[in-house]
Amino acid sequence: MSPSILEVRDLNKVFGGISATKNVDFDLAPGAKEAIIGPNGAGKSTFFALVSGYHRPDTGSIRFDGKEITGQKPHEIARLGISRAFQVSNIFPRLTVEENVRSAIQVRRGKAFDLFSRADMVGLERTEEILSLCNLSPKRSRPAGELSQGDKKKLELSLALAGQPKLLLLDEPTAGMSIEETKETMELVDRLNATFGLTILFTEHDMAVVFNHAQRITLLHRGQIIMTGTPAEVRANEQVQKIYLGGQA
Amino acid sequence: MIKSLFDKVDLTPPVLLVLGVLFLLLPLLPGEFPLVVGTEILILGLFALSFNLIYGYMGQISFGHAAFFGLGAYTSALILRPMIEAGQLGYVGFFLALAAAVPVSAFGALIVGFFCVRLTGIYFAILSLAFGELLFYIVFSWYSFTKGDDGIQGLMAPSVLKSGLVYYYFTLAVVVMAALLLWKITRSPFGFTLRMLRDNQNRTAFLGIDIRRVMLLNFVIAGAFAGLAGALWGPFQRSVSPALLGWHQSGVPVFMTLIGGAAHFAGPLVGSIIYTALNAYVTQFTTYWSLTIGLIILGMVLYLPGGLLSVLDGWRQRRRKAGT
Numbered sequence: 001m002s003p004s005i006l007e008v009r010d011l012n013k014v015f016g017g018i019s020a021t022k023n024v025d026f027d028l029a030p031g032a033k034e035a036i037i038g039p040n041g042a043g044k045s046t047f048f049a050l051v052s053g054y055h056r057p058d059t060g061s062i063r064f065d066g067k068e069i070t071g072q073k074p075h076e077i078a079r080l081g082i083s084r085a086f087q088v089s090n091i092f093p094r095l096t097v098e099e100n101v102r103s104a105i106q107v108r109r110g111k112a113f114d115l116f117s118r119a120d121m122v123g124l125e126r127t128e129e130i131l132s133l134c135n136l137s138p139k140r141s142r143p144a145g146e147l148s149q150g151d152k153k154k155l156e157l158s159l160a161l162a163g164q165p166k167l168l169l170l171d172e173p174t175a176g177m178s179i180e181e182t183k184e185t186m187e188l189v190d191r192l193n194a195t196f197g198l199t200i201l202f203t204e205h206d207m208a209v210v211f212n213h214a215q216r217i218t219l220l221h222r223g224q225i226i227m228t229g230t231p232a233e234v235r236a237n238e239q240v241q242k243i244y245l246g247g248q249a
Numbered sequence: 250m251i252k253s254l255f256d257k258v259d260l261t262p263p264v265l266l267v268l269g270v271l272f273l274l275l276p277l278l279p280g281e282f283p284l285v286v287g288t289e290i291l292i293l294g295l296f297a298l299s300f301n302l303i304y305g306y307m308g309q310i311s312f313g314h315a316a317f318f319g320l321g322a323y324t325s326a327l328i329l330r331p332m333i334e335a336g337q338l339g340y341v342g343f344f345l346a347l348a349a350a351v352p353v354s355a356f357g358a359l360i361v362g363f364f365c366v367r368l369t370g371i372y373f374a375i376l377s378l379a380f381g382e383l384l385f386y387i388v389f390s391w392y393s394f395t396k397g398d399d400g401i402q403g404l405m406a407p408s409v410l411k412s413g414l415v416y417y418y419f420t421l422a423v424v425v426m427a428a429l430l431l432w433k434i435t436r437s438p439f440g441f442t443l444r445m446l447r448d449n450q451n452r453t454a455f456l457g458i459d460i461r462r463v464m465l466l467n468f469v470i471a472g473a474f475a476g477l478a479g480a481l482w483g484p485f486q487r488s489v490s491p492a493l494l495g496w497h498q499s500g501v502p503v504f505m506t507l508i509g510g511a512a513h514f515a516g517p518l519v520g521s522i523i524y525t526a527l528n529a530y531v532t533q534f535t536t537y538w539s540l541t542i543g544l545i546i547l548g549m550v551l552y553l554p555g556g557l558l559s560v561l562d563g564w565r566q567r568r569r570k571a572g573t
Contacts, residue, residue, distance in 0.1 A: 078457035092448035103441040111438040
């Protein structure tokens with residue numbers, strides 16, 4: 001038995017002749033907090049989409065928590081414990097903030113098909129917990145579509161948390177956030193990892209965020225893994241400098 | 250304090266209460282005609298409420314919902330007809346004939362839904378229309394079983410229920426119970442699963458929901474309630490005909506829901522009051538009913554796209570703003 005919670009082997013995905021993911025091998029230990037970086041179009045989002053089942057890989061295998069999940073549907077993978085928070089906030093705009101979180105919790109508890117309970121009586125404590133964890137309590141009765149970008153991203157994270165995941169995939173969790181909100185959100189990410197032992201894999205454009213919050217960093221370029229290492233190793237790597245700074249460094 | 254309470258309370262209960270009182274008192278109007286119109290409002294209102302599970306709550310539009318209304322109408326008609334011919338129509342048989350429409354329509358919706366829920370948007374709409382027309386043609390052309398274009402005539406309710414007044418209150422009771430059940434479903438976790446689907450299908454799948462199963466279950470529930478409404482129709486109109494399954498009939502709940510407001514539970518019922526009453530009274534003065542309803546829909550879509558009940562939302566929002 002391998003100790004990895006996520007085990008990716010020789011993963012390939014081609015879109016219209018271009019390799020979005022090429023021969024990717026990737027392991028993630030339980031309780032890790034790691035980042036995937038790479039320039040635009042490096043294949044970060046594709047990699048997340050493959051792991052969460054939104055795209056099917058052409059070849060290769062993905063194992064999660066000891067189970068083969070390659071080719072499974074998004075809802076099946078979500079049930080196994082992988083939650084994904086999206087780059088562009090992906091929420092339920094006509095529901096209130098509270099209803100967003102509450103409904104996601106009810107799904108997790110297998111209540112999605114419950115016709116006869118009252119929705120406003122199920123899963124309230126957990127809703128409360130997540131809302132205050134993500135600092136959204138004051139905005140609970142606002143329709144989610146009316147929130148600011150930063151608050152939408154927080155709600156996005158709340159929805160991912162409501163799934164009680166073992167592995168949280170965060171696609172640019174701080175994109176569109178102010179400096180204050182970025183700080184607040186990344187502190188929450190650290191807390192989720194340290195206090196609740198949640199395994200977290202995130203992508204991010206903001207290198208300061210990556211270097212300050214990731215334990216290990218994997219660099220993707222044109223669908224391939226260039227290197228994996230600690231922030232210090234990545235910072236010192238020549239190839240990284242080339243890719244990011246166009247060889248001027 | 251009162252203001253914040255007012256913000257929290259859903260507007261549907263007061264709206265339903267007002268409607269309930271109106272419906273209870275309606276027979277005080279002189280003559281038989283208001284009873285006929287009232288019964289029609291209730292039956293078509295239930296039909297439209299069931300349609301709105303698919304439209305307002307799940308976010309898909311069906312142009313074939315009358316298939317299940319008609320299926321229900323024919324089911325009860327085909328069971329009632331032999332009993333009436335034999336002169337043996339009793340209450341038990343009558344209620345069983347009505348009740349039988351529900352599982353038959355639900356089963357029909359299960360089969361049609363199985364295909365429709367594979368698609369969304371315009372494709373869902375067109376496929377539902379295609380299946381509606383398919384069922385229409387089956388009923389239309391299967392003469393030995395359904396009497397085809399002739400329809401089934403001479404339907405009625407037993408003894409006391411034959412009176413327009415009693416049948417009106419009977420319909421009111423059935424529709425109120427069905428509406429309460431529907432109301433409960435829309436407030437349930439399943440009701441919110443539907444809203445999630447409406448707002449964002451992809452996200453719902455990523456939370457771990459099998460979208461097709463949700464859509465199919467909802468389609469079946471909506472079909473079952475449409476079937477119940479259809480079952481009430483035959484004994485009320487004394488006949489059923491294939492047109493009850495056709496696309497014209499499928500347009501009725503669409504119009505009603507747009508007029509009343511899809512975002513409100515009671516919207517389709519309010520829409521039914523306006524549509525049906527206008528239909529009944531306008532046609533007394535002019536034959537241009539289609540023109541009339543067309544102009545109303547036009548005005549509605551242009552100036553009040555959320556339907557009549559959306560006026561309440563605006564009013565509430567203004568109050569909230571004034572309060573803060």
